Amino acid sequence: MKEYSSNMVTIENDIFGVYKSLFKDQRSTFFFWKGRVALYSLLQCIGLKPGDEVIIPGFTCVVVANAIKYLGAKPVYADIDPLTFNMTVETVKPLISPKTKVIIAQNTFGLSPDLDSLLTLVEERGLYLIEDCAHGLGGSYKNRPAGTVAHATFFSTQWSKPITTGLGGIAYVRDRKLAERMVDFHRTLAEPGFSDRIMLALQLMFFPLVNSPHLYYNLVNLYRFLTQKSGLSVGSSSRDELEEPKMPVDYLKKMSPLQIRLFHRNVAKLEKKARKREEAWNRYSDFFLSKRIQLLYSTEIEGHSMLRYPIRVKNKAKVLRKARQHKIPIGDWFVSPLHPVEGSLEPWRYKIGMCPQAEKACNEVINLFTDHPLSTKKMRILYDIIDKEMIG
């Protein structure tokens, strides 16, 4: 008989105070216009050279591979564990070559990868471990706040992330020598220009007014139109970044003072937000358990930041289409090994078949938002849609 176990989560109590002081330390924390710029800066300061290799998960955002390509280096793709959606020592080890310089371990949907074993591996081989903690702010790994374990970490504060400053990226560097190089590099970067700052300030003003589950699909359409079709560079990714790995002009920028102020204000409210997410996650978990659905998701490693609640379905396109018809906001992360690019991934050196588990997850995973949890009525409608489609 199949066992149905709960996957309830609890957040550690003491991580929020640590975050507050950590982000105030100007010798180890650096603020950028976007998370991808923080990553690029880390790679640049590590001294990544053309021909070097960087191992990343084959279940990520294309801008991660772009940052590597912009320096002339090569992304190498590690498969994921189907239960945690993260790379593991087993998937990474066979890919290490004499050219490997860095491993980027991603915190996917808010769940930490097993950083201690990855750190042991990179230290044995004399490499750097960077954590992509774009989804993970507010979670923990073995009682340590997410993002404080690897040699360096980058966070994102783009709209869909645990806290937002509209756009934004933060690098936190634990390795002293790397931090010193980051201080010098960060000093050379420009602040965002007048038009970037005005457009972002306008978006920040309007975001709370339109950030509701009812308007979700309209908002996504408008945002994609403004940033990709109209060519306005206010959004997360410009058209160029999704077409080829060529660095856009104006890519390398710091965060604006307005964003930095907003960030610190939001860090102070992080615990409250994280507790709401925890409640939403546990409600979803209860609901699916009551339907005797075993979720294919492991929270065994450690505290989760619970950004997205992943579910596997047989026909992802159909579920997404029906959810849209019923105005039920659900996420599609990730639609391809290099989200959101759905065409050829050759420009990024990804060939279909390289990461079978990641490709399977791209075809199966949808995710529920935890910042605006679905009402019980909407959960029931969603359940009717996915009932026959669920894998579990």
Ligand SMILES: Cc1ncc(COP(=O)(O)O)c(C=O)c1O
């Ligand atoms: C896993 C992951 N890494 C990195 C990024 C890049 O962050 P940003 O948009 O702030 O550059 C994103 C998303 O946007 C992401 O989902």
